[in-house]
Amino acid sequence: MRELQASTDIEASAERVWQVLTDFDSYPDWNPFIRRIVGTPAPGARLEVRIEPPGRRGMTFRPVVLAAEPERELRWLGRLGMRGLFDGEHVLLIEPVQPARVRFVQRERFTGVLVPLFRSGLAATRAGFEQMNLALKGRAEHGP
Numbered sequence: 001m002r003e004l005q006a007s008t009d010i011e012a013s014a015e016r017v018w019q020v021l022t023d024f025d026s027y028p029d030w031n032p033f034i035r036r037i038v039g040t041p042a043p044g045a046r047l048e049v050r051i052e053p054p055g056r057r058g059m060t061f062r063p064v065v066l067a068a069e070p071e072r073e074l075r076w077l078g079r080l081g082m083r084g085l086f087d088g089e090h091v092l093l094i095e096p097v098q099p100a101r102v103r104f105v106q107r108e109r110f111t112g113v114l115v116p117l118f119r120s121g122l123a124a125t126r127a128g129f130e131q132m133n134l135a136l137k138g139r140a141e142h143g144p
Helices: 014-022 024-030 115-142
Strands: 002-010 034-038 048-051 059-061 064-069 073-080 086-098 101-111
Touching (some): 002 115, 014 101, 024 034, 101 115
Antiparallel strands (some): 002 101, 073 086, 086 101
């Protein structure tokens, strides 16, 4: 197992951050890491997600939404091939700090027999998390 995490504080309400996170149509306008999401943020729904880690080839995958708790958490499970090869549980977490301030945490836990082969790409994924977190902060604090 391997876990990546990046977090940032955002001077905006949990409602505002959730609004930005779930406005999938706007991702190409602001998100440098997750370039596209098609689908509905609802448990059991299948999404189509396009990521472009810095310095790496982009990839599109079709995860299943595990949790979608408004103003709190969006979580999905993606797989490369069949179960147990390379699975990633991605979490976008909004933690209220004050009424108009949250801590945004982006985390992914990778499991499967192929995880050791992808170690070099995981560093780029973490850099993508950091880029996205900063872009989300800007979008939530200052608008489109």
